[in-house]
Amino acid sequence: MKTFAMMVLGCKVNDYEATYLRNKLLNDYKEVTFKEVADIYIIFTCCVTNIAEAKTRKMLHRARNLNPNAYIVAVGCLAQIKGKNEEFKDIDLVIGSNHKDEIYDLINKHFIGNKLEELNKPKFEKLFFDHYPGKSRAFLKIQDGCNQFCSYCIIPYARGSERSGNYVDLINQANLLSKTNKELVLTGIHTGRYFDGKNHLYDLLLGLNEIKELKTIRLSSIEINEISNSIIDLMKNNNKLAHHLHIPVQSASNKILKLMNRPYTIEEYINRINYIRKEIPDISISTDLIVGFPLEDDEAFEETLNNLFKIKFSFIHVFPYARKKGTKADSYSGHLDSSVKKQRVSKVFELEKNIEIEFKKSFINKKLELLIEKKDDQYVYGYVKQYFYVKAKGSGNIGDLVDVIIEEVNELEVLGHVA
Numbered sequence: 001m002k003t004f005a006m007m008v009l010g011c012k013v014n015d016y017e018a019t020y021l022r023n024k025l026l027n028d029y030k031e032v033t034f035k036e037v038a039d040i041y042i043i044f045t046c047c048v049t050n051i052a053e054a055k056t057r058k059m060l061h062r063a064r065n066l067n068p069n070a071y072i073v074a075v076g077c078l079a080q081i082k083g084k085n086e087e088f089k090d091i092d093l094v095i096g097s098n099h100k101d102e103i104y105d106l107i108n109k110h111f112i113g114n115k116l117e118e119l120n121k122p123k124f125e126k127l128f129f130d131h132y133p134g135k136s137r138a139f140l141k142i143q144d145g146c147n148q149f150c151s152y153c154i155i156p157y158a159r160g161s162e163r164s165g166n167y168v169d170l171i172n173q174a175n176l177l178s179k180t181n182k183e184l185v186l187t188g189i190h191t192g193r194y195f196d197g198k199n200h201l202y203d204l205l206l207g208l209n210e211i212k213e214l215k216t217i218r219l220s221s222i223e224i225n226e227i228s229n230s231i232i233d234l235m236k237n238n239n240k241l242a243h244h245l246h247i248p249v250q251s252a253s254n255k256i257l258k259l260m261n262r263p264y265t266i267e268e269y270i271n272r273i274n275y276i277r278k279e280i281p282d283i284s285i286s287t288d289l290i291v292g293f294p295l296e297d298d299e300a301f302e303e304t305l306n307n308l309f310k311i312k313f314s315f316i317h318v319f320p321y322a323r324k325k326g327t328k329a330d331s332y333s334g335h336l337d338s339s340v341k342k343q344r345v346s347k348v349f350e351l352e353k354n355i356e357i358e359f360k361k362s363f364i365n366k367k368l369e370l371l372i373e374k375k376d377d378q379y380v381y382g383y384v385k386q387y388f389y390v391k392a393k394g395s396g397n398i399g400d401l402v403d404v405i406i407e408e409v410n411e412l413e414v415l416g417h418v419a
């Protein structure tokens, strides 16, 4: 039996697409680790961080060294941007943001001697499968691509223009996954822009809501101006839609938001958050933030810190700005030293630490729902619907949703017991 090894870098969308391919390959091929000799090496690449880029190069090099005759496949964002350039010339198959539904056939064809080509036409591929092995929560890719062109972001170039999965196909796929996974995370590059020509995100949420076996539906990330009042109402009146929204703010200074080409002011962002919190008081709102963007002077950074303090996110993914060749921001003047960016990351961490703990403490003595990911003799472990990790005394099965009472919150963990 021929063997394959797979490495998945980057985001949930890569994870979803890789799971689709892995499930198909396992019918005909045996999986080995990326440290072993394999006939096929597949890398789902990422271009968002320099670390992911460096790791991709390292893995490609390792694959060629382990087996000079291996068939090497690079898939995803970095593959799309680099194409078959000097660095990637040694790779047999480069699949960028499209045609991922054809990789399996292309691999098979290779072993019967067909010539392979890099392909290039944008469409939403039907990457559907019936189970998500090894995960208590399954991802469902509903959308791909982005038309926003934020000035720092390479994704619209890498993933191409927006397209969405067909409503009926997605409901069918969700039905299949719900047999083994109680929680579904809706993923995409610009999820809030889901539109299949007839149905918007709200319609899809309504349809998913009807699936009996599905206990939790979670939106992975959504832009502030794409959370409609009907979505908020649905979330408020329906226990299935997790009370958690990840809403990238990216900066909390209007000057920087404008330079970033983000489509809102910080006042608009805060007003909308206030409205959401008024409607759904126990909601967790988290965010992504970039610090050290070109021309972010001390004043702009202070404005950001002050606004973060006002907003009080339940957690912040903070990144130092990284230059990306080909983006608008790369050509800006006023790039900052990495030492300044580092200091700003630490300041955000410092500010956020207590806010995060206070948020979790607001649930002490309250009942929350936890999806069990791990267990031992005394405890079950997993994320609650508000998306923080809890260690709860009691028992249950992996993949089950149980009620837990929160008892204690400290810097390291949140403790509770199964109700």
Ligand code: SF4
Pocket (backbone or CB within 6 Å): 146, 147, 148, 149, 150, 153, 154, 155, 156, 189, 190
């Ligand atoms: S919305 Fe902006 S940050 Fe998000 S993928 Fe599109 S361009 Fe990138």
